[in-house]
Amino acid sequence: MYTAAENRYDTMKYRRCGRSGVLLPAISLGLWQNFGLEKPLEEQRQILCRAFDLGITHFDLANNYGHPARGKAEENFGAILKSDLMPYRDELFISTKAGYDFWPGPYGNWGSRKYLIASLDSSLKRMGLDYVDVFYHHRPDPETPLEETMGALSDIVRQGKALYVGISNYQADEASRAIAILKANGTPCLIHQPRYNMFERWVEDGLLGVLDRGGVGCICFSPLAQGALTGRYLNGIPEGSRASRAGTTIGGRYLTEDKLEKIRALNGIAADRGQSLAQMALCWVLRRKEVTSVLIGASSTAQLEDNVMSLNRMEFTADELQAIENILK
Template sequence: MPYQADDQRYSQMQYKRSGRSGLKFPAVSLGLWQNFGGNKPLEDSRAMIRKAFDLGITHFDLANNYGPPAGSAEETFGQVYSKDLKPYRDELLISTKAGYYMWPGPYGEWGSRKNLLASLDRSLERMGLDYVDIFYHHRPDPDTPIEESMSALAQAVRQGKALYVGLSNYGPEDTRKAAEILREMGTPLLVHQPNYSMLNRWIEDGLQDVLEEQGVGSIAFCPLGRGQLTGKYIDKLEAEMKSGQLTVKPEAIAPERVEKFRQLEAFAKGRGQSLAQMALSWALRAGGVTSVLIGASRVSQIEENVQAVGQAPFTQEELKAIDAILQDIGDIPW
């Protein structure tokens, strides 16, 4: 039977305007960074993408190099789009990025006009799309003038190949300069995509101020700290403490660090949430980000993570207690 989206898909998800733009993001977005490449069964990816949309996730985030192998996540999404989502195109936000290595030679990465526009054409072909909703520069290029990279993004919009533009992994000052250049070109910066979680709070040291000043939204990738803010990670640390056979860095299993994660887990339970749900709620708290970008390897993870939406807001006392637990916890992924 043809796929029919759930009639109640917009009943629970919350949507928030991105900065001072006219566009709203779902509180939870789905990233296809890993687990959606050509090395995974298509039907598993298809089930996760369909379930996400059924739960009100309208934003699907990709990049030219997502896989593995590179490019295959866009091919996977293109197949699911063609089979299931094409009738819903006007309900979807589809994004892609360029900037990391994709092909040999001097034009296969970074931020030249040639690289960015060629990469976007390839991405559209892989996904079977006429345009993407958001086209990002994936990382700043230290050797290409920022004016050239931003003019390429603006050109993509003028050509009708993207509706909005974004940045990822840019620091505060480069973000301010990029936003000002884009505004002068008539293509305002829509959104910034940084790495942000309880364990990696670098955007609080200047970037958030720039985004607010410039009227730009934000979407956090790795809001679960590359899996650290899940019970699975804590169980693994405790198992390795007991066995002495390490696959993580020795400092990851310091007893006081493992205890901090257990304290976070208990704190989340007291709020009626899993640790992962609390971590997402925390990133979405007042003063946090516009949307959180989750990854998934199975449908149940999407269902669990979406339940972070609409939970009771954090009190100031709760936030202070969480900060106290997080003191010196470290950021040590798998």
């Protein structure tokens, strides 16, 4: 039986989520990859328990996580909760989402009230929970009225199935409208989850300002550009890496020759800072005051520990930031 480390809160940095009472760890753990059928359950257990020992209290899931079987990540997480982490439930901040294709037919996708409430009910069963701390709408729905989607989120809070609600992948104007509707409903938006890394900076063009003005937190996924902003691809794409798998988008998205040249140059700056490229990339996202936390994926406890070590060197000099900008241009 797992017993959590007594010093688990000694070194992790926690940040306030918008203008709420919630503090989140600067580094949170996402279960998009590595928590389906890719790894034995015991390896998943080791990663989750080590994360908690390092002060990571926030675990982020979605109904469709768990390659190759949708829902498998929630199912596995629920099994590890039951066997090891449930005594610490009040110390954990657990989120899940719905918005992508999940089950067949017209009620298993997008943002209808029927889909969101039914999906959360299924997620709670898979995880063995009475409630989640945050429930997100995973992506905007171009056809369902936003009032219906946000109304469903508000009712989920009133029903006690989630303590807070959030949105993900919303552009600035969409987020502004959603935040206003939730505020009018009396269930404020706690947090937004966008993609943000050195190569994808669209959130800087308005969204971060919307969140700051609205008192909404921001947790960024893919801060390492699906592993591109690590040392793994400095010399090309190694066999067995995520980029080498059939059907992956990382190669065309992040590993063009132009971007590989930038990655190598960024790695030089990281080395001068005494960090790995991954550590510097995480700190670069966290440099923004609007960002509450970054979501990492971890395939091993060693990778997890390396990422958390980034918090030992978070500050940048003006010259370092300018050098990074010159490369990214």
